[in-house]
Amino acid sequence: MSLPKFELVQPKTLTEAISFLKEKGSETQLMAGGTDLLVRMKQRLERPSYLLDLKNIPGLDSIAENEAGGLTIGALASLNSVAHFPVIRQRFPALADATHHVAASQLRNRATIGGNVCLESRCWYYNQAYTWRLSRPFCFKMGGDCCHVVKRGEECYSLFCADTPPVLVALGARVKVNSSDGEQLLPLKEIYTGDGKEITTLSRAQVISEIEIPRPPAKSGMAYVRFAVRSALDFPMVGAAAYLKLGEDDLCEEAKIVFTGVVSGPAEAGQSAASMVGHELSLATIADAAGEVVKEIKLFANIGCTVGYRRKLMPTVAAQALSLAWERARGEPTKG
Amino acid sequence: MKRLLELKVNGESYQTWVADHKTLLDVIRDTLALTGTKKSCDQGECGSCTVILNGKPVLSCLVLAREAEGKEILTIEGLAQAGQVHPLQKAFVDLGAIQCGYCTPGMIMTAKALLDRDPRPNEHEIKEVLAGNLCRCGCYPKIVEAIKAAAQSGEETFSLGKTFAGGPL
Numbered sequence: 346m347s348l349p350k351f352e353l354v355q356p357k358t359l360t361e362a363i364s365f366l367k368e369k370g371s372e373t374q375l376m377a378g379g380t381d382l383l384v385r386m387k388q389r390l391e392r393p394s395y396l397l398d399l400k401n402i403p404g405l406d407s408i409a410e411n412e413a414g415g416l417t418i419g420a421l422a423s424l425n426s427v428a429h430f431p432v433i434r435q436r437f438p439a440l441a442d443a444t445h446h447v448a449a450s451q452l453r454n455r456a457t458i459g460g461n462v463c464l465e466s467r468c469w470y471y472n473q474a475y476t477w478r479l480s481r482p483f484c485f486k487m488g489g490d491c492c493h494v495v496k497r498g499e500e501c502y503s504l505f506c507a508d509t510p511p512v513l514v515a516l517g518a519r520v521k522v523n524s525s526d527g528e529q530l531l532p533l534k535e536i537y538t539g540d541g542k543e544i545t546t547l548s549r550a551q552v553i554s555e556i557e558i559p560r561p562p563a564k565s566g567m568a569y570v571r572f573a574v575r576s577a578l579d580f581p582m583v584g585a586a587a588y589l590k591l592g593e594d595d596l597c598e599e600a601k602i603v604f605t606g607v608v609s610g611p612a613e614a615g616q617s618a619a620s621m622v623g624h625e626l627s628l629a630t631i632a633d634a635a636g637e638v639v640k641e642i643k644l645f646a647n648i649g650c651t652v653g654y655r656r657k658l659m660p661t662v663a664a665q666a667l668s669l670a671w672e673r674a675r676g677e678p679t680k681g
Numbered sequence: 682m683k684r685l686l687e688l689k690v691n692g693e694s695y696q697t698w699v700a701d702h703k704t705l706l707d708v709i710r711d712t713l714a715l716t717g718t719k720k721s722c723d724q725g726e727c728g729s730c731t732v733i734l735n736g737k738p739v740l741s742c743l744v745l746a747r748e749a750e751g752k753e754i755l756t757i758e759g760l761a762q763a764g765q766v767h768p769l770q771k772a773f774v775d776l777g778a779i780q781c782g783y784c785t786p787g788m789i790m791t792a793k794a795l796l797d798r799d800p801r802p803n804e805h806e807i808k809e810v811l812a813g814n815l816c817r818c819g820c821y822p823k824i825v826e827a828i829k830a831a832a833q834s835g836e837e838t839f840s841l842g843k844t845f846a847g848g849p850l
Contacts, residue, residue, distance in 0.1 A: 346724065347702070347707075348704065349702065350701075353702075378743075379748075380743050383725075387723065449728065449812050449814075450791070450813055451728060451731050451791065452740055452743070452813060454737040454738065454739050576812070577809075577812030577813060
């Protein structure tokens with residue numbers, strides 16, 4: 346498969362990149378690792394006139410603990426560099442797990458966390474070569490006017506499949522968004538639209554440069570568990586990020602459950618998580634809370650499994666993530 | 682529009698006119714005629730295009746040729762030194778870890794990057810790192826065995842005579 350023709354732009358500073366985007370953003374795609382973008386271009390899902398390569402801008406790939414004890418991760422940090430960073434493995438294990446299980450080791454040397462955060466949604470009918478797609482009318486995501494997943498559907502039902510966003514949302518991460526209007530720090534949760542056609546609220550003239558994760562407080566634990574047919578290369582069929590904080594009395598003080606792979610954006614099961622707050626935790630209470638998640642999230646069938654199967658997977662994966670987070674909150678030695 | 686590009690592959694410098702939209706895999710195979718690196722899925726899902734870029738294994742079908750400028754590229758052709766095959770290549774041949782041979786260069790490059798980083802990986806670590814390399818013939822058990830054997834052999838190099846005459850098959 347060949348790539349369509351384009352001009353490669355390789356700015357040396359973020360300012361250069363942003364001023365290029367201000368002028369030509371509408372005909373430009375940003376390239377970090379390029380491991381999803383180039384495939385979509387080979388399938389003719391994207392045909393930008395320009396590709397703006399962010400990799401020559403120094404400093405965008407650094408990972409460091411900040412003074413508040415949280416993390417500042419450059420958007421261009423490779424998934425492998427995040428997965429292997431010692432502070433992340435010890436104090437942010439859910440992020441290490443989420444990055445470590447993406448695709449394969451070779452791909453993780455190029456793919457970036459910024460790219461994963463902005464990863465395009467996926468669909469059986471969308472992620473196909475051009476000639477395959479010609480056999481059907483173009484769907485909403487391709488710029489057409491129908492959906493093949495939900496017949497007579499009026500919006501796009503593609504699936505959000507990225508592994509890191511549920512963890513980052515559960516941890517309350519923020520992203521630094523740069524444009525010609527300056528820079529702003531936004532809660533990551535707020536950039537997701539939940540709409541399969543346009544995954545984020547970001548415009549073509551904006552660049553995410555950094556991801557900030559606050560310091561996890563004492564007696565808190567986090568986990569990410571994903572289920573896929575193959576243990577590598579596949580996107581998650583269901584991925585669940587869990588965050589728990591215990592109070593002084595060991596009762597649950599805070600809880601978060603966020604899914605990927607189920608709808609068109611990261612899906613937070615707020616009520617199920619809230620049902621644990623103020624209670625003593627046990628495998629039984631965790632299983633009960635996990636069992637409620639399917640009531641809050643309206644599912645549709647796409648990529649690899651039926652609604653019924655996903656309904657069974659979600660509580661199972663959520664319960665596994667919650668019990669691992671609970672173990673870590675109690676300071677137990679981590680397993681798995 | 683083609684622009685001049687300089688690539689350092691296997692220690693040699695090549696200069697060629699390349700359009701921006703050509704991948705590293707295309708240039709290695711079609712322009713430099715180094716066809717050891719294979720194009721199989723061409724979309725980052727099989728690992729047969731694996732090369733080592735600045736010491737890290739990457740999928741060359743998803744790297745633009747221009748992005749590789751100024752970096753050290755190692756392909757399967759660059760493993761043999763002074764007429765001696767690399768212990769990994771010898772182990773693959775000796776242990777029958779090759780059937781059709783299409784996944785083999787990718788497997789060996791991924792394994793080489795692993796052994797350069799961790800000379801004594803255990804079976805689980807080998808399998809985890811190789812998860813991105815698919816083999817349709819099903820050589821996986823022999824491939825893992827060959828990598829373990831190459832790791833155990835350490836820095837020892839072998840004479841070609843010993844490899845092809847009377848080695849275990």
